[in-house]
Amino acid sequence: MSATRRQFLKTLGAAAPALLLPKTGLAGMGGPGNSSTISVPLFQQPLKIPPVLQPVSSTAWQDVYELTQVSTSVEIIPGTQTPILGYNGMTPGPVLRVDSDRQTVVRHHNNTDVQTTTHLHGGHMQAGDDGHPIDYVNPGATREYVYSNRQLPATLWYHDHPMDVTGEHVYAGLAGFYLVSDDYERSLGLPAGDQEIAIVIQDRTFAADGSLVYSDNILGELGDTILVNGTPYPYLEVSTQKYRLRILNGSNARTYTLALSNGASFVQIGSDGGLLPAPVTRSTLTIAAAERVDVVVDFGNASVGQQITLRNTAGSGSTAEIMRFDVATVQDDPSVVPQVLRPIERLDPASAVQTRRWVFGMSGGPMPWVINGSPYDPYRIDAMPRLGTTEIWELSNRTGMMHPVHLHDVMWQIIDVNGRPPAAYDAGWKDTFQIPPMATVRVIGRFDDYAGDPNDVTSAYMMHCHILEHEDHAMMAQFVVVA
Ligand code: C2O
Ligand code: CU
Ligand code: CU
Numbered sequence: 054m055s056a057t058r059r060q061f062l063k064t065l066g067a068a069a070p071a072l073l074l075p076k077t078g079l080a081g082m083g084g085p086g087n088s089s090t091i092s093v094p095l096f097q098q099p100l101k102i103p104p105v106l107q108p109v110s111s112t113a114w115q116d117v118y119e120l121t122q123v124s125t126s127v128e129i130i131p132g133t134q135t136p137i138l139g140y141n142g143m144t145p146g147p148v149l150r151v152d153s154d155r156q157t158v159v160r161h162h163n164n165t166d167v168q169t170t171t172h173l174h175g176g177h178m179q180a181g182d183d184g185h186p187i188d189y190v191n192p193g194a195t196r197e198y199v200y201s202n203r204q205l206p207a208t209l210w211y212h213d214h215p216m217d218v219t220g221e222h223v224y225a226g227l228a229g230f231y232l233v234s235d236d237y238e239r240s241l242g243l244p245a246g247d248q249e250i251a252i253v254i255q256d257r258t259f260a261a262d263g264s265l266v267y268s269d270n271i272l273g274e275l276g277d278t279i280l281v282n283g284t285p286y287p288y289l290e291v292s293t294q295k296y297r298l299r300i301l302n303g304s305n306a307r308t309y310t311l312a313l314s315n316g317a318s319f320v321q322i323g324s325d326g327g328l329l330p331a332p333v334t335r336s337t338l339t340i341a342a343a344e345r346v347d348v349v350v351d352f353g354n355a356s357v358g359q360q361i362t363l364r365n366t367a368g369s370g371s372t373a374e375i376m377r378f379d380v381a382t383v384q385d386d387p388s389v390v391p392q393v394l395r396p397i398e399r400l401d402p403a404s405a406v407q408t409r410r411w412v413f414g415m416s417g418g419p420m421p422w423v424i425n426g427s428p429y430d431p432y433r434i435d436a437m438p439r440l441g442t443t444e445i446w447e448l449s450n451r452t453g454m455m456h457p458v459h460l461h462d463v464m465w466q467i468i469d470v471n472g473r474p475p476a477a478y479d480a481g482w483k484d485t486f487q488i489p490p491m492a493t494v495r496v497i498g499r500f501d502d503y504a505g506d507p508n509d510v511t512s513a514y515m516m517h518c519h520i521l522e523h524e525d526h527a528m529m530a531q532f533v534v535v536a
Contacts, residue, residue, distance in 0.1 A: 087268055087276070089266070089278050091130055095286040096287070096360075097288075099284075099287055100252070100284060100376060101284050101287070102250065103146065103283075104148070105147065105148045106118050116151065116155065116157055118157065118159045119160045119161075120141055120159060120160070121141055121161075121164050122164060122213075124139075125139060127139070137226035138225040144283045145229045149231045152233070153205065153235040154203055154235075155202055157199075157200040158197050158198070159171070159198045160196075161197075161198065167192065167218070169222065170185065170190060170213065171190070171196075171214065172515075173198070173209055173210075173211050174211065174459070175209035175345075175484050177203060177464070177501075178198075178503065179505075180505045180511070182198045184214045185513060189215065203502060205482065206327050208232060210228060210303065211229050212227055212229075212303075214515075216431060219525055220274060220305050223303070224274060226283075230299075230301070232299070243322065243391075244297040244349060248295065248297060251301070252282055253283075253302075254301070254304065254340075255280045256275060256277070256279055256305075257280055259278060271421060271422070271522050271523075272306075272522070273305065273306025273307075273523065274305040274306050279372060286374055286376060286377075288360075289376065290379050290380075292352070292382040293353050293357075293380065293383050294385075295349050295352070295388050298349075300345065301344075301345050302343065303342075306522060309368070310337050310365060310367040311346075312336065312337045313361055314362040319346075320349040320351070321334075322390065323345075323481065324347065325485055326465075326482025326483050327464075328347070329395075329478065330481070331477075332391075332394065337366060339367070341457035341519070343457060343485045344483075349390050352378065352380055360379050361380070362375070362377045400443055400498070406439070407438070407445070408445040409446050410425075411447065412449045413449065413451065413456050413458065414450075414452060422526050423527065424517075427530075431531070432510055434510070435530040436532035436533075438534055438535070439534070441499070441500065446465075446498070448495075450488040450490060452491075454490055456488050456523065457518065457519045458485065458486050458494075458518055459515075460485075461514035461516060462534065463498050464498065465496040467480065467494060471489075471493060504534045505534055506533070514532055514534070516532065
């Protein structure tokens with residue numbers, strides 16, 4: 054038993070009984086939140102756009118990047134310093150912009166005093182580079198992760214993924230965008246340049262001195278202050294154009310329902326795994342932890358001086374507001390949203406060689422969250438799908454709260470939710486699925502490209518609930534793709 058596991062059992066033993074009581078409120082998405090002892094005014098700070106990381110070297114087919122994980126302090130609440138863990142000292146970390154089929158090497162230096170392991174969420178790579186929870190990068194060590202980017206363009210993100218403490222480390226700041234594109238996507242004429250913005254929404258709780266309050270709530274950590282790209286309730290000056298917003302819910306547990314205060318709609322063009330076949334107009338977007346929505350918002354009919362807020366209609370009080378768009382200038386808009394985006398190869402359920410059932414439940418034991426009755430064991434392989442084959446996975450929720458279930462390795466398609474086919478916006482490639490209370494979601498995927506060794510646990514891919522405290526409290530399993 055590892056030191057972290059022992060420590061985890063000790064912590065949980067003290068906290069479990071009271072926390073296991075069912076909770077309502079907060080849309081049923083987690084436990085009671087902590088309260089910040091500092092209050093943050095709305096829309097006072099500009100939205101930060103994290104810098105795009107430049108490669109330290111490049112060849113005809115590969116780019117090498119370097120990131121340093123550090124513990125530092127940054128100003129999040131004006132006039133205070135917040136200790137964080139950050140890639141290159143910032144949260145979110147720098148943005149990596151890469152192209153499909155061009156190899157990326159990311160050299161991570163761990164200058165923190167904790168063990169880390171970096172996972173590229175939505176990435177398709179050898180399991181050995183997938184950031185297995187016990188494949189640690191020790192303090193002071195350096196580790197290279199190799200990503201082939203043999204996948205469709207999509208909004209991915211990298212984040213820390215160590216055994217038992219992923220929630221704490223991501224909360225402390227270890228997350229950043231990894232955007233995959235290609236010539237085809239660039240040829241579509243979608244909003245680009247300053248009109249293409251990646252935003253990560255996260256909820257945090259702050260103490261009076263500006264430090265983060267993290268309670269490792271096993272129902273899911275909820276903060277009462279909403280950060281966008283690391284800034285509480287920012288504003289963004291926009292022009293009268295269309296904007297492409299790549300939205301990531303990077304919160305540990307909270308689910309948001311996004312809406313615009315002027316009643317305008319979002320045109321959704323993509324989801325976790327990339328572009329949809331055709332745009333879908335939606336007035337609200339419900340986005341669970343780790344999901345991504347790629348939307349176009351058109352400010353073309355707005356007038357200068359107008360202020361439009363992005364709201365969370367699933368929240369109340371300080372969690373009901375997210376950010377504000379201030380229309381500042383008039384500009385012609387050369388961008389378009391084509392009616393055909395990227396055709397999708399439909400996976401045929403008849404081609405599946407196997408159906409596996411995964412039941413997300415609770416146990417009465419010290420590790421409350423289980424899959425198929427068992428807490429995660431890093432030395433147990435839970436499934437061995439065959440390379441190149443297609444499988445149907447039935448994800449069943451036997452609890453009273455929604456679990457956003459994430460599958461590593463490849464992208465999947467939803468077949469049905471309680472027997473009903475998904476809405477058009479959920480019918481693209483995805484890696485994270487909202488499994489409503491007591492519901493079953495069937496998904497289909499094909500295990501392409503990479504096989505591992507069943508005798509080497511670090512060649513396993515994870516599947517888990519992405520409420521990070523459920524993951525850390527053992528609602529995780531792993532599979533090795535075998536040749
Ligand atoms: Cu976003 Cu296994 O993680
Ligand atoms: Cu992942
Ligand atoms: Cu969960």
